[in-house]
Amino acid sequence: MTAGEMDGELPAAGAGEQGTGGAGPDLSKGLANEPKEPEQPPMQMPQGNSLLLSHTLQELLSKDTVQVELIPEKKGLFLKHVEYEVSSKRFKCSVYRRYNDFVVFHEMLLQKFPYRMVPALPPKRILGADREFIESRRRALKRFINLVARHPPFSEDVLLKLFLSFSGSDVQNKLRELVQGVGDEFMTCQLATQAKDFLPADIQVQFAASRELIRNIYNSFYKLRDRAERLASRAIDNASDLLVFGKELSALGSDTTPLPSWAALNNSTWGTLKQALKGLSVEFALLADKAVQQGKQEENDVVEKLNLFLDLLQSYKDLCERHEKGVLHKHQRALHKYSMMKKQMMSATVQNKEPESVEQLESRIVEQENAILTMELRNYFSLYCLHQETQLIHIYLPLTSHILGAFVNSQIQGHKEMSKVWNELKPKLSCLFLGPNNMPTPPFLPQEGNFFSS
Numbered sequence: 001m002t003a004g005e006m007d008g009e010l011p012a013a014g015a016g017e018q019g020t021g022g023a024g025p026d027l028s029k030g031l032a033n034e035p036k037e038p039e040q041p042p043m044q045m046p047q048g049n050s051l052l053l054s055h056t057l058q059e060l061l062s063k064d065t066v067q068v069e070l071i072p073e074k075k076g077l078f079l080k081h082v083e084y085e086v087s088s089k090r091f092k093c094s095v096y097r098r099y100n101d102f103v104v105f106h107e108m109l110l111q112k113f114p115y116r117m118v119p120a121l122p123p124k125r126i127l128g129a130d131r132e133f134i135e136s137r138r139r140a141l142k143r144f145i146n147l148v149a150r151h152p153p154f155s156e157d158v159l160l161k162l163f164l165s166f167s168g169s170d171v172q173n174k175l176r177e178l179v180q181g182v183g184d185e186f187m188t189c190q191l192a193t194q195a196k197d198f199l200p201a202d203i204q205v206q207f208a209a210s211r212e213l214i215r216n217i218y219n220s221f222y223k224l225r226d227r228a229e230r231l232a233s234r235a236i237d238n239a240s241d242l243l244v245f246g247k248e249l250s251a252l253g254s255d256t257t258p259l260p261s262w263a264a265l266n267n268s269t270w271g272t273l274k275q276a277l278k279g280l281s282v283e284f285a286l287l288a289d290k291a292v293q294q295g296k297q298e299e300n301d302v303v304e305k306l307n308l309f310l311d312l313l314q315s316y317k318d319l320c321e322r323h324e325k326g327v328l329h330k331h332q333r334a335l336h337k338y339s340m341m342k343k344q345m346m347s348a349t350v351q352n353k354e355p356e357s358v359e360q361l362e363s364r365i366v367e368q369e370n371a372i373l374t375m376e377l378r379n380y381f382s383l384y385c386l387h388q389e390t391q392l393i394h395i396y397l398p399l400t401s402h403i404l405g406a407f408v409n410s411q412i413q414g415h416k417e418m419s420k421v422w423n424e425l426k427p428k429l430s431c432l433f434l435g436p437n438n439m440p441t442p443p444f445l446p447q448e449g450n451f452f453s454s
Helices: 057-061 099-112 131-149 158-165 171-179 192-198 203-253 261-279 281-350 355-396 399-432
Strands: 066-070 083-088 093-098
Touching: 057 355, 066 131, 083 131, 083 158, 093 099, 093 158, 099 131, 099 158, 099 171, 131 158, 131 281, 158 171, 192 355, 203 261, 203 281, 203 355, 261 281, 261 399, 281 355, 281 399
Parallel strands: none
Antiparallel strands: 066 083, 083 093
């Protein structure tokens, strides 16, 4: 798979499973260029179990490719802000978005899909933003929106369509209107109350094992990304050193300091050497350019793809934490509250309290039982979604081979191009090695001895 394919530029594949998004406000006004979604048949789930996903990595990547580019000029009278042009290949349109638009979109996704992997946004910098930070945040926003656009439930939801195609100025309010009063995925998914029927009996054991596995994968990929960053950085540093090396040779060759009289016998030698040194800067500049190209290519094709996968793995870790601290914790608290109510009921019965107070307590117990039932159903639906999100992680795992392929190809291509320049440079060094009678001789080879031989 090529770098373009890694970015999602693959042949069209089937669309994802049917979304769970509810009806929202009319979006016909304000949509950029009236984008029409491609007519594609939905992917079919395996017969008999809607829990299992049938997607492939190629199908996920081909759902959409979204570009996020920085708008050069800054708008605003007093407070300057950064704006982005967001272009969707799927919806065939471009819209302008600010960072805060991404924040609201992220919040609405979490509100509507609390049991799914919602990638985190890059941090917002309050006091100014240098060029490096702005570029880093642009890359992170691009990774975020592409992961969302390729996520099966998100990709078919009206929230995504509005964010990628609505050209009006009040996109944040429109996003909030879509979620207001609709309820989350548990409320809109027809299978939510039946989730327990699809789960394996040992789901808790599987959940714990999957969480540990993905934690280990994340740790390893984090280290790989760190080393890949250092390799790319070293290539760019190497380019800088080569450029300076060539400039210093050129400066040496351009030196106009008069030759001392005692060195007049070697005047022709120094003049020839200076001429040769001066001309070497062109080749060293070319070597520096090749090294920069290799470093940039590794940043785009290796480091950035590793960051994409790390963002996905981190969103899974965040989801596991939401499951434990959210629905599971609320379920346990509800059970504790129910237990306390039952004890109060028993105490009231023993003490022969007034019928009205007993009836009120019975009514509260019934309400709590219904709440516990709902929380149990939510807990199973959360596990149902976690099971699917775990499958999604494993669908993305083959990305590893493509990243490694991009890294190997970058190294091969980079060394090949630099080797060609070095070989072209070698003949130009002949005049630097002068023998008797100023006749050029080949440079010393290791087996022929060197200046440091004993």
